[in-house]
Amino acid sequence: MKTCVIGGGLMGLALARRFARDGHTVTVLERAEQLGGLATWHDFGGFYWDRFYHVILPSDRHLIAFVDELGLTNHLEWQRTYTGFFVDDRMHSISSNLEFLRFPLLSLMSKARLAWTMLYCSRIDDWKSLEGVTVEDFLVRVSGRETYDKLWKPLLLAKLGPNYKRVSAVFIWSYIKRLFSARDKSASAEHLGHVNGGYKLIFEKLQADIAAAGGTIRGGVNVTAIRPQTGGGLTVSQDDFDEAFDQVVCTSPVSVLRQIAAQELVDVHGDREDVEYLGVVCVVIVSKAALVPYYVVNIADESIPFTGMIGMSTVINTKNTGGRYLTYLPKYVLSTDAELRRSDREIEQEFLAGVRKMLPNFDMSQIESVHVNRAFKVQPLQVLGYSSLVPQVKTKHKDFYVLNTSQFVNATLNNNEVIGAVNRFYDDYRQVSQQKAA
């Protein structure tokens, strides 16, 4: 069976590997020259690491099993990590229960309400009931105004930028469920993991497995149209070139699917203008000394131009990064925001001024290089009633399939969800194929 997978991100490649190992003649078509999509790597000068920061949580069971399936478990490493909080020109560590109890900004009552919020959210199963409430109203009601203003609001700003006001409570519910599972319950400590070699190693292994099973991966190929053929199968147009396949799986976002799939293949209900996406500007600092001892610093100071500080080298071994330290400075904005179109130089100067303000004692001459990365469509903004706005995709052709992250309605975007979705899709696919063959 000649199978085409459109998209060479983690979803497309994990799926292509499954098909190839089951005997399909697989071809992956990826628009970018380099594989990996949002999880791709970047040349930081002397070493490669993920373009955007990625960590693995102890609860990422699909992803951890997948790393094992790739034979990379011996590259998986875990680190105890720490969380910082920057407010009123001071950095606070809130990495243990004791530090949290000593955190001067919140009264004891507010701290108790925060602990209650975690417990309360972890017990909610009916996420749909949260879709009609803004995250702000929900957190003020459950945690109280003081905890909201001093703790939750900076966190929402870090994750969503100023758009947090329009987001529903489902966001914080899925965030708490995922993030707080990273805590080792016995030690009340947070542990995060990574694969030595980064996602580059994962993609190289995927590429090797697909090639070993007879598959082909082509980068720099922009798919412009998918049409049905008379008598079965599909034609995939790549710029000026047409190719025939027995079946096609498309992993690109719904906005791309609408443009490239013929009407006879798929019904997409819902107006795409309704779904707004978040993009990210992410400055990466390569330095000879660590900027902070925290994996994440939440920032409660609106004069700082970025929305969080990610001390990546508190998780990854500096063996991976030529002995250098990596710090990511993300700023989440709407995909239409002018911020995403500013020059690298302007962004770099502004963000470095923010670093000086936050860390006046850090010797800036330790910084070796600064890299400005951008992603325009990271994830949909989960506004009120988001699940009813998500375009409903229904394929109408027996040889055409769609699987992508645009359909995630009650989860944050992460690779555990991606691999879980690939597993479910492939199990269903195999079951239906076996029924047809019987």
Ligand SMILES: Cc1cc2nc3c(=O)[nH]c(=O)nc-3n(C[C@H](O)[C@H](O)[C@H](O)COP(=O)(O)OP(=O)(O)OC[C@H]3O[C@@H](n4cnc5c(N)ncnc54)[C@H](O)[C@@H]3O)c2cc1C
């Ligand atoms: C700043 C940031 C931080 C993150 N942190 C984490 C983290 O800590 N942990 C975690 O698990 N996840 C994290 N993620 C999420 C993770 O990167 C995504 O879950 C994952 O990359 C999604 O993979 P995908 O294959 O579904 O989509 P994508 O990576 O978007 O891949 C889709 C691919 O399809 C290709 N394509 C689209 N249209 C066409 C076309 N017409 N023709 C050919 N090719 C096409 C695109 O070029 C792209 O390569 C983070 C993401 C970002 C941006």
